[in-house]
Amino acid sequence: MADTPQRPIIVKRKKVISGGSHGGAWKIAYADFVTAMMAFFLLMWLLGSVDGSTRGGIAEYFKTPLKVSLSGNSTLGESAIILHGGGKDLTKTSGQANNKVPAQPSKDFDLKNAKELMEREEMIKMRAMKNKLDALIDSDHKLQPYRKQLLIDVSSEGLRIQIVDESNRPMFGLSSAELESRARDILRELAPTLNSMPNKISLSGHTDAKPFAQGSKTYSNWELSSDRAHDARRVLVEGGMDESRLMRVIGLSSSVLLDEQDPLNPINRRISIILLNRRAEESAINEGRRQIAPPLN
Structure with a gap:
C-alpha cells in the first residue's frame, strides 16, 4: 500500500465581540x-398657552392649509406668532420698552351682535302683536265703528x-278731561x-x-293732556288691565303732533298707548334712577 500523503490541518478561529444581549x-x-x-x-404646553380662538385657527390651518393661505383670512391672530405666556420678550430691544398690548378676544363685538339679534327678534314679535x-x-263688532x-x-x-x-266723533268734550262714552268703550x-301681552305700557x-x-x-x-291720560288710565284699569303693567302716564300737550302740517287737525288730539320694547323699557327705568357722577380726580 502506497503511503497516503497527509493533509494539513487548518484551524479557523472566529473573533467574537461582546455587545450585550441586543x-x-x-x-x-x-x-x-x-x-x-x-x-x-x-406641543401640549404651546396649545395651553394660547386662547380658544387661536387654537381654532391652528386647527383650521392644518385642515385646509392651502385655503387659508390663499384667502388670507387667517384666524391665528398675533398669539400664533408671539406667545405672551412668559420668558423674555423677544420683540424688546436693549434700552427700549415694548408697549404693545397683547391681542385679546373682543367681547364688545359679540355683545353688539347679540343685542342686534335680540332687537330683530323683538321687532318680529311686535309685528305679530x-x-x-x-x-x-x-272681528269685534264693538270696535269696528271706531276703526x-x-x-x-x-x-x-x-x-x-x-x-x-274725529271731527264728528271727539274722544273728549271741549276743554274737558273726561272721556266720551264711545272712547270709554274703545279702551274697555x-x-x-x-x-x-307681556310688555310694559306707556300712556x-x-x-x-x-x-x-x-x-x-x-x-x-x-295739564289738560295729563288729566286726559290719567282718565284713560282709570278706564283701562276698569276694563281689566293690570295697573302694575303701566310704566309711565304723562301729558305731552301739543309737543308731539301727529299732523305737523296742520297743528289744529283733530287727529292731533289723541291718547297714545305704547307697548314698550326692551330698549325703551330700560330707558324709562334709567330715567327714574338717581344718576351719581363719578368723582373728579
Whole structure:
C-alpha cells in the first residue's frame, strides 16, 4: 500500500465581540422615544398657552392649509406668532420698552351682535302683536265703528296704539278731561288684549296746538293732556288691565303732533298707548334712577 500523503490541518478561529444581549440598537430607539415625548409635551404646553380662538385657527390651518393661505383670512391672530405666556420678550430691544398690548378676544363685538339679534327678534314679535290687534279690531263688532280712530304701528319704542279724535266723533268734550262714552268703550275693549301681552305700557295724552279755551297761568294744555291720560288710565284699569303693567302716564300737550302740517287737525288730539320694547323699557327705568357722577380726580 502506497503511503497516503497527509493533509494539513487548518484551524479557523472566529473573533467574537461582546455587545450585550441586543447590542447598541436599543439606545437609538430609546433616544427617538425620548425626543418624541419631549416634542409632544412641548406641543401640549404651546396649545395651553394660547386662547380658544387661536387654537381654532391652528386647527383650521392644518385642515385646509392651502385655503387659508390663499384667502388670507387667517384666524391665528398675533398669539400664533408671539406667545405672551412668559420668558423674555423677544420683540424688546436693549434700552427700549415694548408697549404693545397683547391681542385679546373682543367681547364688545359679540355683545353688539347679540343685542342686534335680540332687537330683530323683538321687532318680529311686535309685528305679530300688531297683526293680532288688527285682527281683533276687524272681528269685534264693538270696535269696528271706531276703526278709523285706531292707528296701530310699530315705532322705535315699541307697538303703538293711538286713539285719535274725529271731527264728528271727539274722544273728549271741549276743554274737558273726561272721556266720551264711545272712547270709554274703545279702551274697555282694548284692556283685556293689552293685559294678555307681556310688555310694559306707556300712556300719554296729547292735544292740538289750539290754546286752552279757559287757559290761565295755572291750567293749560299741559295739564289738560295729563288729566286726559290719567282718565284713560282709570278706564283701562276698569276694563281689566293690570295697573302694575303701566310704566309711565304723562301729558305731552301739543309737543308731539301727529299732523305737523296742520297743528289744529283733530287727529292731533289723541291718547297714545305704547307697548314698550326692551330698549325703551330700560330707558324709562334709567330715567327714574338717581344718576351719581363719578368723582373728579
